[in-house]
Amino acid sequence: MTNSRHILLMDGPDQRGLIYHVTNILFRQGLNIIRNDEYVSPDGQFFMRTEFESSNPQDLLDGPALLAQLSAGLDPAITLRLNPRKKKNVVLLVTKEHHCLGELLIRYAFDELDADILAVVSNYNHLQPLVSKFGIPFHYISHDHKTREEHEEAILRTLAIYEPEYLVLAKYMRVLTPEFVRHYPNRIINIHHSFLPAFVGASPYRQAYERGVKIIGATAHFVNNDLDEGPIITQDVKEVDHRHTAADMATMGRDVEKLVLSKALKLVFNDRVFIHNNRTVVF
Amino acid sequence: MTNSRHILLMDGPDQRGLIYHVTNILFRQGLNIIRNDEYVSPDGQFFMRTEFESSNPQDLLDGPALLAQLSAGLDPAITLRLNPRKKKNVVLLVTKEHHCLGELLIRYAFDELDADILAVVSNYNHLQPLVSKFGIPFHYISHDHKTREEHEEAILRTLAIYEPEYLVLAKYMRVLTPEFVRHYPNRIINIHHSFLPAFVGASPYRQAYERGVKIIGATAHFVNNDLDEGPIITQDVKEVDHRHTAADMATMGRDVEKLVLSKALKLVFNDRVFIHNNRTVVF
Amino acid sequence: MTNSRHILLMDGPDQRGLIYHVTNILFRQGLNIIRNDEYVSPDGQFFMRTEFESSNPQDLLDGPALLAQLSAGLDPAITLRLNPRKKKNVVLLVTKEHHCLGELLIRYAFDELDADILAVVSNYNHLQPLVSKFGIPFHYISHDHKTREEHEEAILRTLAIYEPEYLVLAKYMRVLTPEFVRHYPNRIINIHHSFLPAFVGASPYRQAYERGVKIIGATAHFVNNDLDEGPIITQDVKEVDHRHTAADMATMGRDVEKLVLSKALKLVFNDRVFIHNNRTVVF
Amino acid sequence: MTNSRHILLMDGPDQRGLIYHVTNILFRQGLNIIRNDEYVSPDGQFFMRTEFESSNPQDLLDGPALLAQLSAGLDPAITLRLNPRKKKNVVLLVTKEHHCLGELLIRYAFDELDADILAVVSNYNHLQPLVSKFGIPFHYISHDHKTREEHEEAILRTLAIYEPEYLVLAKYMRVLTPEFVRHYPNRIINIHHSFLPAFVGASPYRQAYERGVKIIGATAHFVNNDLDEGPIITQDVKEVDHRHTAADMATMGRDVEKLVLSKALKLVFNDRVFIHNNRTVVF
Known part of the structure; x- marks a missing residue:
């Protein structure tokens, strides 16, 4: 522009x-x-x-x-x-899975993200080598020996350094408390590994396998107080059949997850998404 | 409305x-x-x-x-x-295949077509029994013993009775001459049994099989002077694999064709389609 | 064959x-x-x-x-x-909606259903005119002034005349009791107007609208004792956005429903579906 | 395994x-x-x-x-x-675009590629920084001041060092001569940025825009003597509309391209693809 x-x-x-x-x-x-x-x-x-x-x-x-x-x-x-700020400042939160993070880093490296990744925060150090390839600060904040509140406070202190406009949960596998979320109202974006509202909660691919579904999906949404209940930004799906185990579905699902998250971020970072009554209007 | x-x-x-x-x-x-x-x-x-x-x-x-x-x-x-006329007047042209015709007749019978089907014209009488179930005039105009021009003139004479705003080629398997098309500029809608511009011309499923494609499709478009070259209204696709013969692809393709044609008609009949330089703008 | x-x-x-x-x-x-x-x-x-x-x-x-x-x-x-019987005998159960019924009748009329439709049973008489066009017996069995058990017994008595191998619930909008279902173990096929397991129960398009989903779907499944919980045969989806009301979603959903049901019937009637532990194996 | x-x-x-x-x-x-x-x-x-x-x-x-x-x-x-070799040895050929390369490097870094990337060869040095992040040899072999034959011979000499089983053209934008291809019969995999056989040759997104298509796609195929004519391994598509310029289509197409190429490589590297008469059988 x-x-x-x-x-x-x-x-x-x-x-x-x-x-x-x-x-x-x-x-x-x-x-x-x-x-x-x-x-x-x-x-x-x-x-x-x-x-x-x-x-x-x-x-x-x-x-x-x-x-x-x-x-x-x-x-x-x-x-x-x-004229909202054209390039958003974001911090990514991750756990152990690399597929969404890798996708965002590659896009960022070639200036296709419409955002600056200020830092990556993780409760594990598995992804530190990948992040360091791209010269981005990596903060390993373990949740070991900490209460949930202590852990979240440690994250918030780190985030305070960067003052990001958006937090992106790029496969961050811990539930955030309402107290945490309140610091970033409508500014936390999550990728959920199911076609919400099917299979809320843990192990959605396991649940999908057990139910015998023929299509799996992923959902990018804003995070509010209720887990997996925030406004949906975008969704996509992929066909599966009886031969796919829960592990196969998880593998296939990763490709859907990373593209759904990328697409959602592009929409949000280009100021195309309004929120109203737990629904989004996407232009 | x-x-x-x-x-x-x-x-x-x-x-x-x-x-x-x-x-x-x-x-x-x-x-x-x-x-x-x-x-x-x-x-x-x-x-x-x-x-x-x-x-x-x-x-x-x-x-x-x-x-x-x-x-x-x-x-x-x-x-x-x-305020273009809210319910369009149309005449359908068909040959022997029933799937698009059946789809349109059922929608029409339940007032879901946003159009009045004034008549059905065919160069064969195969579909007369189906059409008569719905109480719509059926005109059998054989092309036997007629030149292309004589045949088209016979059709035009019949169309003159009804003065339709649109002609819908619901699997009408004869090429129309530019002279015929000139009577209905941007008012003839065709369903082509391929993902145009792949496989123009005859036997597209045979061509698709020979080429070993992994996806087949259908295209609804306006008809102008150049066969299969008019402005595209909408398209859709379906996955196939090596086990599908050309005949299997044709069978599967019928479901795509009928929905693509229905969708295109809904868009056109609701005045959502503009034509510009052989491309469409669809709102 | x-x-x-x-x-x-x-x-x-x-x-x-x-x-x-x-x-x-x-x-x-x-x-x-x-x-x-x-x-x-x-x-x-x-x-x-x-x-x-x-x-x-x-x-x-x-x-x-x-x-x-x-x-x-x-x-x-x-x-x-x-060599299971090549052409299955089926009875269709419907309520008021015509789209699945119309689809099956057209396919049947052109011998594409791999089944004989012996009769259509309905708790309303709305669809009698459509069914009569195709020369198939229509049984109007109202549920007025009957208990659920009386109504189901009346239906069972009618079914007994035809001895169908399969019952197809082509938008039959009443919940069947386990007693009824027990008469047709793994032989009742239903089309559910959502992407199960999302939005079980009533008004799924209303639920989908309220939740703000970006994709809707339909599910064909066998009926067992638990409503909407039987083995899934096939599913398909369609994209929606914020402009679609619950009514729009219902309209769009009908095209998905009818094709999903048709596809499921083709698989079952061609002996391609095994059931195991509430999941299907589909060859 | x-x-x-x-x-x-x-x-x-x-x-x-x-x-x-x-x-x-x-x-x-x-x-x-x-x-x-x-x-x-x-x-x-x-x-x-x-x-x-x-x-x-x-x-x-x-x-x-x-x-x-x-x-x-x-x-x-x-x-x-x-028991074909479980992990294939491959060399990637690229030009300037990073999206397919980045996708493959990330998968390789986390051992998800079912192949070892021995080296990356390019006629430009644009992608050297990305490749070096992953510790893989990068060979910049410019075509400047070389005939096509000289350039290909220089590439062949470099390939001879690595003896790869497969060459992957991950957006390598130069046409290979039959003489080059003959060295790797059925062992060169290309990603073509269109839904073949639509839009063969150069600038397929420009062609797609001009034709006004409503769906774009990508095709992974083996390379044989005829450009864009080799056996198709897999294809996928994405919807577009009148608002998308040729440049927009190219941007959107990149996501399709990288996933189609990844999927094709997974199939080939897992010994699931047979070639017969310019068509593939994919198990």
């Missing part, structure tokens, strides 16, 4: 004329809409994402002035965001 | 302020936008589909007046269409 | 040499294996499906003699079945 | 009793079949892959003796292979 390309995000209670209100102001400022997505939910919430640009690439946008104009006279319950 | 719900279609050369222009007029008329889709192609063509409604369901829309207002001052190259 | 093509089904506790045992006998009889599928489950159950034919199409197979030879010396816990 | 697990591959002209012949010998040797796949093509070619094991894990298999027994009396046109 060039300097002259801008993004406006808007959501709140619907009312007549919202699109007109925005397009009118942009038009009068000589700004040209490149892409506009909007949606009104059945319960009356309005969502809009507008990409626009100056006709003259040299023009500097006076963001605060534009926001002031846009919000004048609007229902104060409507949120406006202009 | 209730009486108070309206659709506006707009396409033409892009210029700054088009969305504002429309939303401004709708806003001033007290009309509320329910859903708005727009797209600008890389070569500068603007497409928009706007669903809107009156706040008061009793209000009657003065369509001509609204169109006049909308077109005032606009580039005359921009096309505006308001 | 020609007269000289045969199917042998075999399942039971695994032991060394089972494939050799069968291939040896077939070889000595001058019978040629066309396709052979076998599988041994992790808990030691052996499954095999063998298609074979006589070298001479005029040869008549002495089935009982061959079965006697095959079973001599085998663990009696091993089940052998030779 | 444990030491006591063995693989037998067999292909050649079909004749009655082949399965019996093998299972008889294995049975008499006290060997137990774990999994057996066979297929006879319509033109009469027999393919079989048998996994078997000793009942006693301590038993050493006398491979040459078993092969001698198996081939005694068999049509000499039938090929028998016992």
Whole structure:
């Protein structure tokens, strides 16, 4: 996105004329809409994402002035965001599995992640060699001999150094407490190794095998207080048959997991995802 | 769609302020936008589909007046269409295969087609018994002892009785001449039994078998002068393996074909498809 | 399948040499294996499906003699079945929705179902006009003013007339009691309008909408005593997004449901499905 | 696979009793079949892959003796292979794109590739930093100031050092001459960035955009003399729409390409792929 390309995000209670209100102001400022997505939910919430640009690439946008104009006279319950930081700062949390981490590191190494990976935190040191290949700080914070609270506090202290906008649970296999989650509201993204809401909880591939399903899947979602219950960002699936053991399903599932997580991060980092009532609106 | 719900279609050369222009007029008329889709192609063509409604369901829309207002001052190259006929009139052309025809007849019988099937025309009489179950006129127009031109003229004479807006080639297995096609510009929809542009021409499943592909597909497209070359509306695929003969692929392909055709018709009949430079824009 | 093509089904506790045992006998009889599928489950159950034919199409197979030879010396816990009836007799149970029924009737009309539909039974009379187009007996057995037991007994009395091998619940929207199910062990096939085990029970599309899933699905399974818990035969899915209401999902889901049910029936009716411990083995 | 697990591959002209012949010998040797796949093509070619094991894990298999027994009396046109090398030696050829290479390196680093990557050869040095992270030799062999023949000879000289069983073209963007290919018959695997046979040749995503397709794909295939015409191993697809530019399709296509190539390599390296008449049989 060039300097002259801008993004406006808007959501709140619907009312007549919202699109007109925005397009009118942009038009009068000589700004040209490149892409506009909007949606009104059945319960009356309005969502809009507008990409626009100056006709003259040299023009500097006076963001605060534009926001002031846009919000004048609007229902104060409507949120406006202009040009969210283009490259998000993130910290990854991992345990022992490398497939999601490896995928994100390779994308990051070639500048395809739309985010800066500030650090990787893990409760094991298995993945330290991989992370070090890419020159990223690795923090091994074992949960041994610690209560859950002590462990989470140790992680939070480390995170405080980096002040990340998002935490990415790239196969972090410990349940986070509501106290932890509260520090990053709607800013923690998890990859769950099942087609939620099927097989919540532990060992979903074991559960899938036992149930004899013919399709397995993965789900990327925001984390809130209830385990595996947060807003779903994206999902994908793969066919299996009777010959696949639970271990086979886990192996196959890894490819789905890493692509589903990558896709979800791309959507979130490009400011395409709104959250409303435990559901997402994805433009 | 209730009486108070309206659709506006707009396409033409892009210029700054088009969305504002429309939303401004709708806003001033007290009309509320329910859903708005727009797209600008890389070569500068603007497409928009706007669903809107009156706040008061009793209000009657003065369509001509609204169109006049909308077109005032606009580039005359921009096309505006308001409330295309909600239920299209169509004639189906078939040969011997029943799967697409059966699918459409069942949907029609339960009012799910968004179209009225005025008649079925075929160069064989194999499907007459099926069509008659549904009380629809069936015209058997054999191509025996006729030149291609004579045959097409006979079909055109029959079509003239019904004046259909669209012709649906639901497995009509004869190539149409450019002269025939010219009577229904962008109004003939075909289902091709391959994942175009792979395997154009005859016997695509035989070709797919010979080439040893691992996925087969089907393509719904508009028909223009060049066989199998018209704008693609939608496509879908299915996995195959070495055990599938060309005949097996044809059997499996039928399920893909009928759903792809149904989906394409739903999109076209709901005025969601624009054509531009041999490509479609589908909202 | 020609007269000289045969199917042998075999399942039971695994032991060394089972494939050799069968291939040896077939070889000595001058019978040629066309396709052979076998599988041994992790808990030691052996499954095999063998298609074979006589070298001479005029040869008549002495089935009982061959079965006697095959079973001599085998663990009696091993089940052998030779040439199950090629065309199954089925009765369909429906409620009000037509999409699965329509699909099966069209396939039946063109001899593509690998089964004879003996009758359709419904607790409503909505679908009688559709069924009558195809000349199939329709039994309207209302549940009004009847207890569940009385209603099921009335259905069982009607079924007794036809003695079907399989019951197909083609969107039959009433829960069957274990007493009813016991009459047709592993012989009732249901289409469930969700990607089981997600969203068991009523209104799965409503549940899917509330949960905000990005993919919906359908599941064909055998019915046993526990609702929605029987062995899964096949499943398929379709992508949805935030714009789809629960009603939209239901509409889209119908296409998945009808194809999933058709595919499951094809597998069962072609003797490709074994049941073991609430899971299926599908060759 | 444990030491006591063995693989037998067999292909050649079909004749009655082949399965019996093998299972008889294995049975008499006290060997137990774990999994057996066979297929006879319509033109009469027999393919079989048998996994078997000793009942006693301590038993050493006398491979040459078993092969001698198996081939005694068999049509000499039938090929028998016992226990192909379990971990293949491969050299990767790349140009500038990292996505397939990165995928393979990460899998290799965690011992998931079923192959040893002996070296990476490239006509550019762009990917040297990535390869060096994983401690694998990187050979930069520029094509500048060389004829095609000189360049290929330089590559062949480097390959001669490693004697790889397979060459993997992980986005190697130069056409190989028949002379080069002849050195590695059926041992070169390529990933082609289209759903072959659609869009053979250069710039397939540009071609796909121009044609307005709604699905793009990737194809892994063996390389023979005719460009893009070799036996297909596996394919996969992804949906696109009018908003995707050719560049967007290329970006999306990369995820498909890397997984399709990984899947194909897994199949080939696990001895699951036979080649016959420009088609593959994949067990």
